Every structure is written in structure tokens, then in C-alpha cells.
Amino acid sequence: MARHTVHESEIEYVKLTGRDHKMIVGPGKAMEARNMAFGVADFPPHAHAPAHDHAQAEEIIYVTSGYGEIYFDGVPEPVKAGTVACVPEGVEHSINNQSDETMTIVYVFSPPVAQGSYERK
Numbered sequence: 001m002a003r004h005t006v007h008e009s010e011i012e013y014v015k016l017t018g019r020d021h022k023m024i025v026g027p028g029k030a031m032e033a034r035n036m037a038f039g040v041a042d043f044p045p046h047a048h049a050p051a052h053d054h055a056q057a058e059e060i061i062y063v064t065s066g067y068g069e070i071y072f073d074g075v076p077e078p079v080k081a082g083t084v085a086c087v088p089e090g091v092e093h094s095i096n097n098q099s100d101e102t103m104t105i106v107y108v109f110s111p112p113v114a115q116g117s118y119e120r121k
Helices: none
Strands: 014-016 019-025 037-043 058-065 067-072 075-080 084-087 093-097 103-110
Touching: 093 103
Parallel strands: none
Antiparallel strands: 014 019, 019 037, 037 103, 058 084, 058 103, 067 075, 067 093
């Protein structure tokens, strides 16, 4: 029988530039899903994750702590705990934590993307 719940503490972080990332739901993840991916990411104080895009996926971002900006095609928009952002396919975006605390976000991709596959080398 498939497991339908998991606690975030059971998942290890993957270090990506400017953030620590836990993809919890998705293809081949702790919680298997074919059509979406879900996870959390922590951005250290004053970190700015590099710009990237998801050519064939939409992303929803929900800020749970901290504050800063999300850049969309180079244009910053302020965010804080409780802010929801929707990133269309192909839109370049980055997150800038302007706070003295860790900024934490939760995210959903549809269709799912491979964790870190969008990082620019």
C-alpha cells in the first residue's frame, strides 16, 4: 500500500546556489506524483538565488517566512510571509532574501521538473 503522508524532516536538503531545497513530491521522490512536484526551499539571510526559468512548467511559490523580492524577467516585486507568486512557463525569475532571517518558501511545479535541472551553469 502506498504511503500518503510524509513529514518534511524525513527529507534531506539538496544544496542549490543561494538556497537549500527539498523536493518532497514528484517523480521518484518520497511521495510519488506524475503530474506535479512540491517542496520547500530555505534562502539564508541576504541570499540571492540566481535567475532561471522553467521552459515547460508553471510554478506557484508561497512565502512562509522572511521577506524580500522575487524578480520576474528582471523586474522586482516585494514579497513577505503570506505572499503567493505564480510564475508562468519560460519567465525568468529569482528570489532575493532581504531579511536577517531565513526566507522559506513552498512551491508547486506542474508539470514536475527535475530538482536543480533549471540551474544555469
